[in-house]
Amino acid sequence: MTHTPKDGDAAAARPGSAPHQPAFAQAGHGAGTGAVSGTGTGTGGGGGGTTPAARPPAMAPHERATLSAEFRGMLDTGVHGLCFSPYLEGQAPGAQVSEAQIRARLDVIRPCTRWVRTFSCTDGHEQTPRIAHAMGIKTLVGAWLGTDADINEREIRGVIEVARAGHADIVAVGNEVLLREDLTEDELLAQIQRVKQALPGVPVGYVDAYYLFEKHPRVTDACDVVMTNCYPFWEGCPREQALAYMQTMMQRTRAAAPGKRVLISETGWPDQGSNFHGSVPSEEGAMRYFIDTMRWARAEDIEIFYFAAFDEAWKVGAEGDVGAYWGLWDKDARPKFA
Numbered sequence: 001m002t003h004t005p006k007d008g009d010a011a012a013a014r015p016g017s018a019p020h021q022p023a024f025a026q027a028g029h030g031a032g033t034g035a036v037s038g039t040g041t042g043t044g045g046g047g048g049g050t051t052p053a054a055r056p057p058a059m060a061p062h063e064r065a066t067l068s069a070e071f072r073g074m075l076d077t078g079v080h081g082l083c084f085s086p087y088l089e090g091q092a093p094g095a096q097v098s099e100a101q102i103r104a105r106l107d108v109i110r111p112c113t114r115w116v117r118t119f120s121c122t123d124g125h126e127q128t129p130r131i132a133h134a135m136g137i138k139t140l141v142g143a144w145l146g147t148d149a150d151i152n153e154r155e156i157r158g159v160i161e162v163a164r165a166g167h168a169d170i171v172a173v174g175n176e177v178l179l180r181e182d183l184t185e186d187e188l189l190a191q192i193q194r195v196k197q198a199l200p201g202v203p204v205g206y207v208d209a210y211y212l213f214e215k216h217p218r219v220t221d222a223c224d225v226v227m228t229n230c231y232p233f234w235e236g237c238p239r240e241q242a243l244a245y246m247q248t249m250m251q252r253t254r255a256a257a258p259g260k261r262v263l264i265s266e267t268g269w270p271d272q273g274s275n276f277h278g279s280v281p282s283e284e285g286a287m288r289y290f291i292d293t294m295r296w297a298r299a300e301d302i303e304i305f306y307f308a309a310f311d312e313a314w315k316v317g318a319e320g321d322v323g324a325y326w327g328l329w330d331k332d333a334r335p336k337f338a
Helices: 061-076 099-112 125-134 149-164 185-198 217-222 239-256 283-300 313-319
Strands: 079-083 113-117 138-143 170-175 204-209 225-229 261-267 304-306
Touching: 061 099, 061 283, 079 099, 079 283, 099 113, 099 125, 125 138, 125 149, 138 149, 149 170, 149 185, 170 185, 170 225, 185 204, 185 217, 204 217, 225 239, 239 261, 239 283, 283 304
Parallel strands: 079 113, 079 304, 113 138, 138 170, 170 204, 204 225, 225 261, 261 304
Antiparallel strands: none
16 A cells, blocks of 8 residues: 655555565465565556456345345444545545544544554644544554655654654554565664653554564564554455465464564455456455454454555555555445445
């Protein structure tokens, strides 16, 4: 989930995630060891592998109605958390977001979630945690780190200010920084330690793809909370096998972080766009993935932040056509799958 680069930040991506390589498709159900595109523009945008997966047949009207009702019932009973972006049509990262649009978008999702995850503490996004807390919503507050040192400094100062004001329940220092290779491990560790020292009593951690916590044990050890992004879609996994694959991702993260609090900071399934190897976007798949994921999370008491609350049209340029269709609500905040 990339942004328009600014001021030399050519490889940065904010806010959101870079697509993962198709480990499931290429490595026999996914060693999860592939690198990803440093710009977030290559691996997820085009559409699938050499043998595109078949689209599911159209559902009969009564089957669609039954599935929609199950989806709506699951959403209406409330989820642990949603990944939140307040962008309106025509906006993209780098645009200033207003308190009014943040409040309006939070009003839409407030009945359905206990937490929101934010990705940035600049350009107006630093207002979101305060507004969410006033609405009774807890916050996982992110500082977006990339290759631009000036932006990184603004983000770190912003997240410290938000947390010191009492509006951060968890702080995430960076999102997939190691995945994109935007900072070295030592540079990232320095930022994590700086925030931890500034915020005693506030849980501080880092967000990355599950297998990066295996590769970087020093970063894992530095985290109060380990936050893992799990995307079976971006590893070419068929939807029918996606829940089991995500469970393996979670198991590997927990094994890399024994005794630590581990949460899933992003997972989701798109409802439109091009195939990615064995992963096929569809409305049926998006609803079923959400239902399966939430049912598992509730049964196992797993903290999950579902990606995402809203569709974001600007992502088409970053991830291809599939990038704009990960939301549970559309770009105009209308409910999907009704």
